[in-house]
Amino acid sequence: MSGFKAREATLQNLFDSGDYDQFVIPHYQRSYVWGQDELENFWNDFIERKEVGQLYLLGSIIVSRTKQKRSFGVVDGQQRLITSSVFITALKDVWSEKFGRDEEYFSLERFIKKRVLGSNSAIFKIDVAGSLKQCYIDMIISGSTKKEYKNEDQKNLHRAYNYFKDKLRDSYDANQANDNQRKKLLLQKLENLLDTNLVLVILDDEDDAYEVFEGFNARGVDLSISDLFKNLFLQKIKGTEEEKTRALEEWDNIIQIVTELRIPKFTINTFIRYYWIRNHSFIGERQLYKKIKKETKNYRELLSDMHQIAEALRVLFNGSPYEIRDFLGHPEAKAEYAKSISDSLRALRVMNTQSYMVWLMSIAAKRNKEFISLKMFARSLGQIERFSFRYFVVSKLPANRVEKMYAKFSNELFKLSDIRDKQRIATLLDKGILDRIEQDKLLPPREQFIADFGLLCLKPNNNKNLVRYILTQIENQLSSGEKGVTQEVVTIEHIMPQRLNKGWNISQTDHKNCVNMLGNLTILKGASNSSASNKAINEKIRHFKDSDLKMNGDLVDLINKKSDWGKDEIIERQNAFAEASDGIWSVDKR
Structure with missing residues (x-):
């Protein structure tokens, strides 16, 4: 790693100093995730400041130099920087609501234009990326919260904005003094935030940012496998900024699809793990990142394949029987088979289990009609539906053994990639799950099932x-x-x-x-x-x-x-x- 510099500063130094034109939130950073608990801590520690004389430290803000002069990529601190901008905007809007657009309001507006927007309205002091960008712009410029946003990071941003507006209104209402005293109260809260101390760490090399971000995981910082994977593929996919943006959009689309599947406990982290173990050795989530990093050669190809499988799951779970039939390449097949697939997937979704998704993702990858008939798919999925009901719903047995069973099946299916393997694939689908259930002794005996029921x-x-x-x-x-x-x-x-x-x-x-x-x-x-x-x-x-x-x-x-x-x-x-x-x-x- 190249060198770095560290200096003590305040939040106001970051906003005021001409040395820092812009702080850019890079693509590899996770979305805006702060919720009620983090916002309450932020309010109490940096805005309310109930402990007089205490040193309030915002922590370290780690940035890296970019190719643009006086522009820095944020490695650590994006949640705090975005939240600070949200608070300042909320304060301006509450001021307008309570006091009208008086002289102090326009001073606040000028402050925001200079220190939050940046030197001009086209350059934001804090520049966010991805799906959050337009939402952030709407809020900072107009305080708009009327749009219906689908993504969770956008919703979180608006929740933060409304949280601070409500807290500021409560502070206004609780103060029974005249308007001048109330104005001083609100300005004091702004001053409290801007005077908060921090340590600014500047990395000399932009490439070091990925390494530092990954290093947070080794030090116990709460980074999920999806955070780390996103950082990894953006680091490894070489190309222009436009190409990285397209890769990020593909990744965001995968996350959106997985969320809209509404499968209990099937998160983006589960999706990544199941995608991996369907054609690799069975491992837990803790070992997953190292395995992916060690064994992946082409990250562009990996991301594209993940996206295709996510799209297949979207059609299977949310499409009509006719859409399922056409998507699987069997427009001539009986619609009853596609309906059977749809019914079984709906049943599995209400069983509060997700282990079967390893199997389903491997089938989705082999959906070419030359390999798998619609009837074969429907029959095998029906077996899984009935097994899952007996095993999970009635007898309430642990998922780990079943995950391993599906992973073994999927590994075997993955190896059959030639059209000459068609009969072996048919046999595997027809009897493979039943054989493994029997071999691993997973099915509860009839007497136990009836007793448990x-x-x-x-x-x-x-x-x-x-x-x-x-x-x-x-x-x-x-x-x-x-x-x-x-x-x-x-x-x-x-x-x-x-x-x-x-x-x-x-x-x-x-x-x-x-x-x-x-x-x-x-x-x-x-x-x-x-x-x-x-x-x-x-x-x-x-x-x-x-x-x-x-x-x-x-x-x-x-x-x-x-x-x-x-x-x-x-x-x-x-x-x-x-x-x-x-x-x-x-x-x-x-």
Whole structure:
């Protein structure tokens, strides 16, 4: 590494000094991520300053020289610098709101134009990159918060702006003095921030910035694998600034796609790891960055491949059956297979599991119709849906062993890349998952599954879509699929209500233990009948009699047979569901 210089300064020195025309937030930096906790600490430590006489230190701001004179790339400190600009802008706008555009307001505006915007309105003192740029410009120039921004960093920026406006308004309202005293209060808060001490570290070589950024991870600074990977590919992809900008836009698009998939616990970090282990050795997230850095030769190609797989996932999860069919290269295939794929993926999404994504990403990479038929894909995905239900939802077993199983499958699939391997791929998809489940002894025995199902308790408020999925599957099995019911047209109903009234003869303990058991839940077509929800069972039974669902016909028969509805009846019904469910979610079912 080349040399560096360090000097003590204040935030005002950074804004005022002619030595620093601009601080540029480079592409490799993470987005604006500060939330409520960080903003509160910033307010208390640097603006409110409740401890008189204490030295307030903003920490170190590390920058690197760039090819432009008096322009510096920010290596560490971007969150603090952006937040400072946000606060100053919020103060100006609150001033206008409370005092109008008086002489002091225009002084503040001139201050912002000179020290936040920079020497002219075309050059921002703090220049942000990527998707945050236009949002930042809108806020600094006009205080605009009316636009609907999709990206989380943009939302965070507006939350910060509104947070400071609310805090400043509260300070104004709490001060019962005259306007002059209130103005002094607001100006004191600005002075507090600008007088905050910091250490400015200037690296002589721009290339050292990547190394220093990476070094933060070794010192325990909270950098995720996605932060480090972004830094790495921007360092390794050689080319013009325009080419790096295109690479960054591709990366931002990957993040947006992964976020919009809405798969529980499937983050961008999980995406990177699963992408890697599908055709490399199985490793945890801690070892991932070193492996990628050591084994990757072409980062442009790696990023492009990641983007293609992300796009494939977007279509598979969010596309219609016809879009799925066309995307997979089978426009002539039966739409029922594409619908089966869509239904299985929707089911897996509500199961709160993501291990299968290793498998799915490997299939997405092999989506050429010459290798995988739509029917083959749908059948294999159905096996995974049913296995995941037994393993995760009912028996609640750990994910690590399943991740390893999917990674082994994906590694084997990756090696089959020639058209002559088509039959081997077909065999692997047809029996590969089942064989590995059996070899690794992952499937809980039938007796354990039925016992675990008998104890299954799901609060509909927290698991609404999962409960709908289970009960519609059971209903369609009980009715032999004659009428068929879909999740979209049903509502969940508690048989014994969530809140007991005098018409129910059951202990508080039994009520607590049984109220959210599946045996106490049913589905009804159309809107929920809230007027009947807390009625006694002899009144509620009328609503179940009106239902054409087989599940509710059986429920009415059970209530009439027992002349009651309590703990024993709920357990009996749930055990009947368990017996039926063993067939519904049979993994090797065709």
